[in-house]
Every structure is written in C-alpha cells, then in structure tokens.
Amino acid sequence: MSNASKFGKVAVLLGGKSAEREVSLDSGKAVLEALLRSGVNAEGFDPQERSVTELVAYDRAFIVLHGRGGEDGQIQGTLEWLNVPYTGTGVQGSAIGMDKVKTKQIWQGSELPTAPYRIVSQDTDLKEVISALGLPLIIKPVHEGSSVGMSKVERVEDLAGAITKAIQHDAVVMAEQWITGREFTISFLNGQPLPVIRLQPPADVAFYDYEAKYNRNDVEYGIPCGLTEAEEQKLKALCLRAFQAVGASGWGRIDAMQDQQGNFWLLEVNTVPGMTSHSLVPKAANAVGYSFDELCVAILEQTLAGDTQ
Incomplete structure (x- = not known):
C-alpha cells in the first residue's frame, strides 16, 4: 500500500487482562500481520505487559482488546486522555x-x-424468575463476552448452579428468556x-x-x-x-x-x-469483496476522520 505512511505509527492493542485474553491475542496477531502486509508501521501492544502511558508515542491505535479493560470504555478513555485516535466505538458506547x-x-x-430478563443472585427468588421467564432460560454474566460463564437452564434444579457459575465471572448476573x-x-x-x-x-x-x-x-x-x-x-x-x-x-x-x-x-x-x-x-x-487485509485497513482508516469518537 503506497499511502500506508498516512497512518504513522500504529499500536495494535491486544491481550489485556480479561477472560478473553487468549482470543484477543489471536485476533490481535491476525490484525497486526494484516497491517504489516499492507505496509503499515504497526506494533503489537499488550497493556498487561506495558504501561498504557507508553501509548502516547503512537499516532493511532487499533483496538483488538476483547472484554473488560478493552471493550468497556477504559482503554478508550485512556486514549482520549492521551489524544491518540482509535478504532471503533467511543467511551460511552463501549461502556454501554x-x-x-x-x-x-x-x-x-x-x-x-429484546428478550425479557431478570437480574439474579444467589438470594433471588428462583420461583419468581421461572414464573416470569419460563424454562428453558439462559444465565449470563452481565459484563462478559464470548459466552464466558453462560449456561442454558432447562430444569429448575439446575438454576442455582448456573447462577453460581456465572457469579465466578461477574458480580452482576442476569437470567434471560430462552x-x-x-x-x-x-x-x-x-x-x-x-x-x-x-x-x-x-x-x-x-x-x-x-x-x-x-x-x-x-x-x-x-x-x-x-x-x-x-x-x-x-x-x-x-x-x-x-x-x-x-x-x-x-x-x-x-x-x-x-x-x-x-x-x-x-x-x-x-x-x-x-x-x-x-x-x-x-x-x-x-461476502462483499473485502480481503482480511483490506478489512483491517478499512477499520484503521476510521481513525483518520478527525475527532469522531
């Protein structure tokens, strides 16, 4: 790519400390290799191993951090503070x-x-939950991705165990109608x-x-x-x-x-x-003609549009 220099020095943010760290490392490696093949001056940057203050040395950031710390507005807020343009959704939309x-x-x-739901805990009246949502239902940690900690519950006697499993991943848990x-x-x-x-x-x-x-x-x-x-x-x-x-x-x-x-x-x-x-x-x-490399460059190009966060 002849005009890849327009991006300057790019940090590909990957890894992190969430439950989705391994997936993020895989995603980030794929994105980094695609950008390098496209002529972009890109480097991998794992916030678990380096101080985020070092990001001030980069011209922009491609965020491939999944889960908490990377997808919830935290890294977006840090990049805003450092005045480093980044890919994707801004602070508020990420947090929501x-x-x-x-x-x-x-x-x-x-x-x-969107399907009816209840916030649940180990003290919740489970009969009321089942009365409201029926069976089967699905239990989800509220702040996790990649289906971490989720369970389909088909029997009354399995509900408490599914809630206990989800609480291991998040203090806030929801039951959702299946x-x-x-x-x-x-x-x-x-x-x-x-x-x-x-x-x-x-x-x-x-x-x-x-x-x-x-x-x-x-x-x-x-x-x-x-x-x-x-x-x-x-x-x-x-x-x-x-x-x-x-x-x-x-x-x-x-x-x-x-x-x-x-x-x-x-x-x-x-x-x-x-x-x-x-x-x-x-x-x-x-399906609409983008190679993986072209997709990564197209996402990175969103950082060139000025202050769009």
Whole structure:
C-alpha cells in the first residue's frame, strides 16, 4: 500500500487482562500481520505487559482488546486522555455495549425488541424468575463476552448452579428468556450493516457458546443467511437502529434471533468483535469483496476522520 505512511505509527492493542485474553491475542496477531502486509508501521501492544502511558508515542491505535479493560470504555478513555485516535466505538458506547443490562434498557426504551430478563443472585427468588421467564432460560454474566460463564437452564434444579457459575465471572448476573429459533449475526463496517450471517451450531451444542465460537470447525455460517430479501433488510434496519441506540460506531456486531413465529429479537452488541480465523466480521466483509487485509485497513482508516469518537 503506497499511502500506508498516512497512518504513522500504529499500536495494535491486544491481550489485556480479561477472560478473553487468549482470543484477543489471536485476533490481535491476525490484525497486526494484516497491517504489516499492507505496509503499515504497526506494533503489537499488550497493556498487561506495558504501561498504557507508553501509548502516547503512537499516532493511532487499533483496538483488538476483547472484554473488560478493552471493550468497556477504559482503554478508550485512556486514549482520549492521551489524544491518540482509535478504532471503533467511543467511551460511552463501549461502556454501554459491555453491559448487557444497560444495553437492554436502552433498547427497551427505544422500543426495540429484546428478550425479557431478570437480574439474579444467589438470594433471588428462583420461583419468581421461572414464573416470569419460563424454562428453558439462559444465565449470563452481565459484563462478559464470548459466552464466558453462560449456561442454558432447562430444569429448575439446575438454576442455582448456573447462577453460581456465572457469579465466578461477574458480580452482576442476569437470567434471560430462552428464544427458540434461528440465530443471526449482523456485522457493521463504517457504521453500515454487512450481509447477515446465519449461525448453525452442531446438534450437540446447546447454543453458540465459547467452544463453538473458537474451537469447533463444524459450525455452519450461512451466507446467504436463508432469510427472504425483505426479512434480511428488516433485520439489517433493526440492528442498525440498535447499534446506533447504544452509541456504537465504526465497526462492530449485533447478534439476534428469529423465533418460530418469525419475530426478530436483539441479543447483544459487540463493539470489539473477534478477528480470528473463526470470526464473523471478516466472513461478512469477505461476502462483499473485502480481503482480511483490506478489512483491517478499512477499520484503521476510521481513525483518520478527525475527532469522531
């Protein structure tokens, strides 16, 4: 790339200290290699091993830190303070997007469809939760990604154990109504939706969990997604509203379900999606002609637009 010098010195932020550290190292390595192949003066930067104050020596940052510390507004705030432009969503949108409950509250306030939920703890009246949400349901740590600590609960007697498991990852835990149907993911580039992907985990997987996301090779990724043209456009428009409602910008991803009655339900937003060989944003971008290297450069180019955070 002849004009790669316009980016100056780029820090690819990877690793970090969250539960998703290993995935972030894989994503960051892939992004770093893509930028180097494109002629960008890029270096890997792991905040667990170096002081973030050293970032002042860089012209911009490509954030590939997944989970807490990297996706929740903390590193974004640090980069704002250091006046270093960065990829993706700003401080507020990152903080909201990392909090599943806050995301749901904003979507509900915007009259966007998202599954009913309850915040739960080991002291919660579990009978009331089951009465409100039914079975099966899903237990989620509120501030984790990559399905860390999540469990599908089909029996009353398994609920307390699922809550205990989730609390090991986060002090705040939610129970969410289980939606039976087809799962889709909608990626964004330059703030606009890419082709919808249908996720079809193998039959022995209860849901698209950590194992399916990163370690299985038998998950089916449907592009085209199997929706009618009208349904796909409806889902894209819905997810664009949802993406903008939480203050997300640039690139990212929203996961959604279609129930057996054909209704769409928003699950969650991901403001720093994975960039590994299994990841979904590269698959969606490839469907409209972007190579992985071109995708990484396109994301980095968002930092050139001035103060857009």
